Amino acid sequence: MHSEEKIYETLSLGIYHRFKEDDIQEKRREKKAGIPLKLENSILFETFVANIMENVLGGKTKVTPSSDDLGVDIVHILPNRDIYLVQVKCYKPENVIKLDPLAVLHSNMVTRKADGAYFVTTSDYSPQAKKFAEERGIKFIYGYKLLLINYL
DSSP states (O other): OOHHHHHHHHHHHHHHHHHSOOHHHHHHHHHTTSOOHHHHHHHHHHHHHHHHHHHHHOSEEEEOOSTTOTTOOEEEEOTTOOEEEEEEEOOOTTSOBOHHHHHHHHHHHHHTTOSEEEEEESSOBOHHHHHHHHHHTEEEEEGGGGGGGGGO
């Protein structure tokens, strides 16, 4: 691996650690009867990705409510009014995305008549998930490529 790729891999791991669930802090937070940290971190990561997409791709993004989002975390409306649905997952690099969440995203894409979809994760995708996404036009951003999103 080239040193530049190692830097991006390290930065990607840093993003994961910034937004991952943390059991100790979660327990402290729950004691205060506030929003559980798991939910808070999910929203922060979704907002982080939404901001990157809006800044790089233009248009407007909206982070969906966390409950009953049905597999869509962000709705991205491009300047030309194309609508993209986005699912994001903050997973350890070794926890790959399987087919199921991509199938749910694709179902939403069809049901909502969206122009396309993105699946964003800090990890990677199984070979079956990659094939499924490619065949259905779902764009995926993963691992350190999240740091290179401005090259889409």
